[in-house]
Amino acid sequence: MISHTGTGDLSTSLAMAHHGTGHVGRIGSSPAEEFARPTFAAGALLWRHSKSATGRAEGTEIEIALIHRPRYDDWTLPKGKVDPGENLPGTAVREIREETGFEARLGWLLGYVHYPVGSRTKVVYYWTAEAIGGKFEANEESDDLKWVAPNKAAKMLSYDIDRDVVEAGRAMLALGCDRRVLYIRHGKAHDRKGWGGDDDLRPLNKKGRRQSEMLTSAVEGYRPEAVFSAKPDRCVHTATPVAQDLGLTVEVEPELGDAGWSVSPDVALSAVARATADTPVSAVIAQGAVIPGVLARLAGQNGVEIEDLRCKKSSIWVLHFAGEELLGLDYLASPLPVK
Known part of the structure; x- marks a missing residue:
């Protein structure tokens, strides 16, 4: 710094x-x-x-x-x-x-x-x-x-x-970045232990809704032109305020989530690459297993060392690419106001 x-x-x-x-x-x-x-x-x-x-x-x-x-x-x-x-x-x-x-x-x-x-x-x-x-x-x-x-x-x-x-x-x-991906974990959701239904339907809690609302001001300055989401409601509901603010539609792709990662890391990595390849700046809202997994594989393939691969709820990883090469990343741990 x-x-x-x-x-x-x-x-x-x-x-x-x-x-x-x-x-x-x-x-x-x-x-x-x-x-x-x-x-x-x-x-x-x-x-x-x-x-x-x-x-x-x-x-x-x-x-x-x-x-x-x-x-x-x-x-x-x-x-x-x-x-x-x-x-x-x-x-x-x-x-x-x-x-x-x-x-x-x-x-x-x-x-x-x-x-x-x-x-x-x-x-x-x-x-x-x-x-x-x-x-x-x-x-x-x-x-x-x-x-x-x-x-x-x-x-x-x-x-x-x-x-x-x-x-x-x-x-x-001078590194020549020509494409960025905002890789965002969904906001805080209701506790899994107290949820008896389909886990994909588990909603954001009060803090999670506030996080999703504050994401708009954290994300809009990067001016994404497409917003993608994994299937769970907590991902879609995190993505929705951002998409509405930008006048975009949330595009839901199940393989972007933990479901894709559980099938194969290659499936999850390919889903991110496929969704974001043709857009100068895009936002992807996903989950806590797939995001660090995909980042670790991308970093390893491109010789990028990430000492601390944490992924807090509503955090943003900004991925900077030149073509398909990952040049580097920025981690914004929270969209909430600075105190």
């Missing part, structure tokens, strides 16, 4: 990605326990493909959005504090929109920077985010925005921390 004192562990993370062992980013279920009196924020390395003289985006070169804040007279990256009731991905998307006017699609989780502010610790999580529409208009937070090449961005930025974020994002974008 990015430290305010330098690149530190960040360099190790990026080196792992370049040497083929894969990037694995994480946000735990209780990040407030990891820092002394934290104040959380989120932001992004907002980027787009460089434009030609005719204004058309072309080639593989990128430009990065820097904003000028009149209050501080500095050049920085879009970011801001978490509002009450927000999760971190939701904050990142909102802050991008408010400070730059652009709609964006989240990509890699880059990590966090942290630094003291008075008696508290400011903790800012960053993503890469591709600008997909919008227009900048000066506002109270930012009175100017410039799209610049990464090398120029490093010279313009006012803080070394932001330069570290740019370098991290530039390295991850």
Whole structure:
């Protein structure tokens, strides 16, 4: 992760990605326990493909959005504090929109920077985010925005921390991800021991329904274009608010669930590949046996090392692919608000 004192562990993370062992980013279920009196924020390395003289985006070169804040007279990256009731991905998307006017699609989780502010610790999580529409208009937070090449961005930025974020994002974008899968475990359901009927009909409990509702803000920033679900009602009901928010239909495929895994790991793995192959970003809601099983096989096939393959209820694994190659993963342990 990015430290305010330098690149530190960040360099190790990026080196792992370049040497083929894969990037694995994480946000735990209780990040407030990891820092002394934290104040959380989120932001992004907002980027787009460089434009030609005719204004058309072309080639593989990128430009990065820097904003000028009149209050501080500095050049920085879009970011801001978490509002009450927000999760971190939701904050990142909102802050991008408010400070730059652009709609964006989240990509890699880059990590966090942290630094003291008075008696508290400011903790800012960053993503890469591709600008997909919008227009900048000066506002109270930012009175100017410039799209610049990464090398120029490093010279313009006012803080070394932001330069570290740019370098991290530039390295991850260079890996060439062209497809993402959000692999989500269903929300908390009624206890299996107290359920006498068909297990596929066991519903979400109150916490599970809240988790499914909060998933919409955690997932929408990635802008999935298809939503798939395993057969159990608890999976379908977890997927439904996300699909409705995005104007999509939940596509139910039994082999995406534990049922497919129990037949054969190859059956489950093939079901995920078949469902998501032709979609730039898709969401798959499944169960607690099949998800870690499929991830372990994918990681092993692609030389990605995952030290902790946990899969909490309503957690999101973001899988980054280049073609069929798994480049790395990000784990978001909970969609619930950051405290």
